[in-house]
Amino acid sequence: xxxxxxxxxxxxxxxxxxxxxxxxxxxxxxxxxxxxxxxxxxxxxxxxxxxxxxxxxxxxxxxxxxxxxxxxxxxxxxxxxxxxxxxxxxxxxxxxxxxxxxxxxxxxxxxxxxxxxxxxxxxxxxxxxxxxxxxxxxxxxxxxxxxxxxxxxxxxxxxxxxxxxxxxxxxxxxxxxxxxxxxxxxxxxxxxxxxxxxxxxxxxxxxxxxxxxxxxxxxxxxxxxxxxxxxxxxxxxx
Numbered sequence: 001x002x003x004x005x006x007x008x009x010x011x012x013x014x015x016x017x018x019x020x021x022x023x024x025x026x027x028x029x030x031x032x033x034x035x036x037x038x039x040x041x042x043x044x045x046x047x048x049x050x051x052x053x054x055x056x057x058x059x060x061x062x063x064x065x066x067x068x069x070x071x072x073x074x075x076x077x078x079x080x081x082x083x084x085x086x087x088x089x090x091x092x093x094x095x096x097x098x099x100x101x102x103x104x105x106x107x108x109x110x111x112x113x114x115x116x117x118x119x120x121x122x123x124x125x126x127x128x129x130x131x132x133x134x135x136x137x138x139x140x141x142x143x144x145x146x147x148x149x150x151x152x153x154x155x156x157x158x159x160x161x162x163x164x165x166x167x168x169x170x171x172x173x174x175x176x177x178x179x180x181x182x183x184x185x186x187x188x189x190x191x192x193x194x195x196x197x198x199x200x201x202x203x204x205x206x207x208x209x210x211x212x213x214x215x216x217x218x219x220x221x222x223x224x225x226x227x228x229x230x231x232x233x234x235x236x237x238x
Contacts, residue, residue, distance in 0.1 A: 013033075013034045013035075014031045014032070014033055014034070014043070014045055014091075014093065015031060015032045015034060016029045016030075016031050016045065017029065017030045017031055017032055018030040020044065025048060025049060025052055025058060025061075025062070026046050026047055026048045026049060026052075026062065027046070027047050027049065028044055028045070028046045028047075029044065029045045029046075029047065030042070030043075030044060030096060031043050031044065031045040031093075031096075033093065042096045043081065043093050043094065043095065043096050044093075044094050044095065044096040044097070045091050045092070045093055045094075046091060046092040046094060047089055047090070047091045048062045048089075048090045048091070050088065050089070053088060053089070053090055059090065062090055062092070063083065063090070064174075065080075065092065065170075065171050065174070066080055066082075066083035066092045067083070068148065068171055068174055069171045069174075070083075071138070072134065072135055072138060072148075072171070074130070074131060074134045074135075075130075075165070076127045076128065076130045076131035076134075076165075076166055076167060076168055077131045077134065077135070077167065077168050077169075078094055078095050078097060078159070078167045078168065078169040078170075079094060079095040080092060080093075080094050080095075081093040081094055081095070095167075097159045097161055097167050097169070098161055098162055099159055099160045099161040099162045100159070100160060101155060101156050101157070101158065101159050101160075102124065102155035102156070102158040102159075102160065102217065102221070103154075103155040103156040105155075105160065106155055106220060106221065106224060109224055110224045110225075115222070115224065116221050116222065116224070118222065121218060121221040121222050122218075123166075124158070124160070124166050124218075124221065125214060125217070125218045125221070127165075127166035128153065128158055128166060128168055128214055128217070129211075129214065131166075131167075131168035132150065132153070132168070132207065132210050132211065132214065135148045135150060135171075135174070136148060136149070136207035136210070147206065147207070148171075148174055149174060149205055149206060149207055149209060149210055150168070150171060150174050150210050150213075151174060151199060151205065151209065151210070152170060152174075152191060152194075152213075153168070153194060153210050153213035153214050153217060154191045154193075154194040154213065154217065155217055155220065156170075156191075157169050157170040158217065193216070193226050193228060194213045194216050194217065195209075195213065196208070196209040196212040196213060197212075216228070
């Protein structure tokens with residue numbers, strides 16, 4: 001349960017301020033990183049749910065997200081600062097993004113019945129393209145490309161700051177050339193409405209799958225509805 005007075009001590013102190021979002025695997029809090037002489041930095045803390053922390057396959061996904069994302073330093077990717085663990089609570093300290101997700105933006109446009117300007121939709125998609133291009137071509141310490149695939153490009157994982165910057169978040173199910181694929185253990189990963197046909201049917205995917213997913217997001221930005229409805233998606237899964 002959220003405790004506003006709770007502190008997580010791990011080479012410094014993080015004070016939880018407010019619950020920002022809760023997903024199936026983790027909860028994200030706004031927090032303050034505290035330090036000597038009144039130092040304070042606004043960050044986000046992503047804390048894995050305790051029951052998932054007890055399952056090695058999901059805990060490994062969480063750890064892999066931190067390890068993989070920590071080196072992806074790009075203006076359109078949410079920056080990871082630290083991976084920590086306190087009394088069995090695993091958390092990731094990351095950049096706090098002051099602004100809504102695309103999911104919220106799309107829902108709001110749908111509520112008021114107002115189409116999103118095409119230039120704005122194109123701008124958002126172009127910035128996500130920059131983030132994906134950086135990740136897809138990222139080179140590891142050995143000088144070889146890691147062939148990172150995000151695999152969960154969706155409106156909920158794209159954020160917009162109030163001053164107009166676009167950030168791609170949540171590399172929690174991303175796959176690199178050197179990582180173990182959780183899908184090989186029968187874990188369904190990603191949001192089915194935004195998966196490429198290859199990902200949806202469990203085939204091997206590369207960066208082109210992310211581009212396909214982004215195309216579906218762009219369609220929804222413009223049409224304010226998903227391209228593939230529930231019936232088509234379920235038929236593909238059957």
